[in-house]
Amino acid sequence: MNLQVSSIVIEVGGRRLLRAGDLRFERGVVNCIGGRSGTGKTSLLRVLIGGQGASLAEGTVRFQGEDANGFRPKAGNDIVLMQQGAPLWPQWTALENTWMPWAVQNGVYGFWRRKRTAQTRGAKRLEELRLSREIWSRSPSRLSGGERRRVALAAALVFESGCLLLDEPTANLDRDSTEVICSLLSRAAKNHLIIVTTHDPDLLARDDGWVQFRIEASDSPESESQLIPMVLT
Amino acid sequence: MFSLLDSYRDVFRAAVISTLWLNSLALLFGLPLALTLFALRTSRIATIRFAAAAVNELLKGLPALVVMFWLFLCLPLVSSWRVSAGTAAIIALALNYAVGAAEILRSAWQAVEPDLRNGLGLQGIPRFAGLAFFEAPLLITSAAPGLLAQLATTIKLSAIAAFIGYEEVFHATQGLIQQTYRPVELYTALAFFYVALVLAISGCEAAFRRFRAVPVAPDR
Numbered sequence: 001m002n003l004q005v006s007s008i009v010i011e012v013g014g015r016r017l018l019r020a021g022d023l024r025f026e027r028g029v030v031n032c033i034g035g036r037s038g039t040g041k042t043s044l045l046r047v048l049i050g051g052q053g054a055s056l057a058e059g060t061v062r063f064q065g066e067d068a069n070g071f072r073p074k075a076g077n078d079i080v081l082m083q084q085g086a087p088l089w090p091q092w093t094a095l096e097n098t099w100m101p102w103a104v105q106n107g108v109y110g111f112w113r114r115k116r117t118a119q120t121r122g123a124k125r126l127e128e129l130r131l132s133r134e135i136w137s138r139s140p141s142r143l144s145g146g147e148r149r150r151v152a153l154a155a156a157l158v159f160e161s162g163c164l165l166l167d168e169p170t171a172n173l174d175r176d177s178t179e180v181i182c183s184l185l186s187r188a189a190k191n192h193l194i195i196v197t198t199h200d201p202d203l204l205a206r207d208d209g210w211v212q213f214r215i216e217a218s219d220s221p222e223s224e225s226q227l228i229p230m231v232l233t
Numbered sequence: 234m235f236s237l238l239d240s241y242r243d244v245f246r247a248a249v250i251s252t253l254w255l256n257s258l259a260l261l262f263g264l265p266l267a268l269t270l271f272a273l274r275t276s277r278i279a280t281i282r283f284a285a286a287a288v289n290e291l292l293k294g295l296p297a298l299v300v301m302f303w304l305f306l307c308l309p310l311v312s313s314w315r316v317s318a319g320t321a322a323i324i325a326l327a328l329n330y331a332v333g334a335a336e337i338l339r340s341a342w343q344a345v346e347p348d349l350r351n352g353l354g355l356q357g358i359p360r361f362a363g364l365a366f367f368e369a370p371l372l373i374t375s376a377a378p379g380l381l382a383q384l385a386t387t388i389k390l391s392a393i394a395a396f397i398g399y400e401e402v403f404h405a406t407q408g409l410i411q412q413t414y415r416p417v418e419l420y421t422a423l424a425f426f427y428v429a430l431v432l433a434i435s436g437c438e439a440a441f442r443r444f445r446a447v448p449v450a451p452d453r
Binding site for chain 2: 049052080081085087088090091092100101104105107108111
């Protein structure tokens with residue numbers, strides 16, 4: 001499992017925001033991208049998953065060696081994005097928010113086939129993320145920022161996708177919760193390709209099975225930021 | 234004091250049934266109309282959005298009483314169509330309910346975080362399944378209290394049907410007052426009736442909220 005970018009330039013609203021040379025994101029490690037706000041971290045993830053809001057102006061993205069330009073996630077595709085801010089559906093409980101998206105991924109009929117498995121998977125992920133059962137039945141409005149983020153992460157993990165893109169998964173979390181998530185990601189990296197964007201200095205300093213990348217902001221607003229690999233010393 | 238009500242029990246029963254029937258039909262026609270207006274007002278096509286907004290504003294500006302009188306008294310004068318008192322009242326109340334309900338639905342829709350909707354596409358969830366399992370339940374959950382409050386307003390407004398002779402509870406009360414000259418008991422009873430009906434609707438709203446709080450836990 002790998003994801004490769006070659007000489008890409010990412011455009012947002014007609015503005016060239018970010019460029020990168022030849023980079024390869026591998027399974028087995030957590031690929032961690034750091035950078036200041038507005039340098040294009042979220043846009044990069046959106047381009048990788050083929051979502052709205054950002055586009056590839058130049059270069060190629062290869063997923064498993066196949067050209068992923070114009071790639072769009074479809075039911076059954078093995079890539080999933082946990083969005084920044086961890087949005088959760090307010091009408092569903094924390095537990096329902098974890099299993100419903102995967103259960104519904106194959107449409108209305110697929111939902112009834114997957115429901116029970118999805119519920120079990122959701123509960124398992126919440127347990128792994130050390131969210132107590134008392135929290136499972138809470139509505140998102142009654143969750144703290146950290147709990148919301150862990151529920152959103154559990155929802156992303158329920159997909160058991162080959163590739164997980166996580167946009168700032170540890171923002172607003174205390175150190176203990178951050179550690180829980182980091183060790184879970186390190187374990188999950190054995191079976192998944194994981195790309196994480198973050199501001200968190202704790203994550204940016206990790207080297208135990210984490211590969212660091214940085215987005216360096218350009219000096220002038222007209223030129224784009226640059227994504228580069230980083231060797232921690 | 235209220236023994237008078239017992240004497241006219243049958244008259245009241247018929248009037249209450251008539252009032253409930255009138256409001257049920259207003260809701261039956263008003264809700265689909267509200268959903269249609271809402272769907273058109275949130276259309277991706279600007280022309281449709283603009284046309285729906287224009288219709289909505291026009292209907293919002295029309296008092297239900299004027300619509301009812303116009304349908305009942307003026308329509309037969311300018312065309313060959315005759316509209317019964319009941320039909321005129323149902324149309325006026327349904328239009329009134331639909332305009333308010335469409336606005337409530339639109340507000341509830343606009344309150345949904347854009348990231349939630351974008352997330353459906355990013356997770357590969359098909360459009361219809363996303364609508365059925367995520368967007369529609371959210372819309373219903375967030376709009377239900379407002380829609381029930383709008384229904385309570387419509388029920389109170391339905392007393393205007395008495396002005397064109399529709400035999401609902403206010404009309405029956407006025408008739409009895411003319412016969413018995415006992416307005417205190419009868420208007421007080423009428424007030425209790427409306428309050429009880431509105432309280433029942435509030436109870437439905439509370440029950441709905443409680444029902445939604447039940448978690449769907451995995452089978453063990």
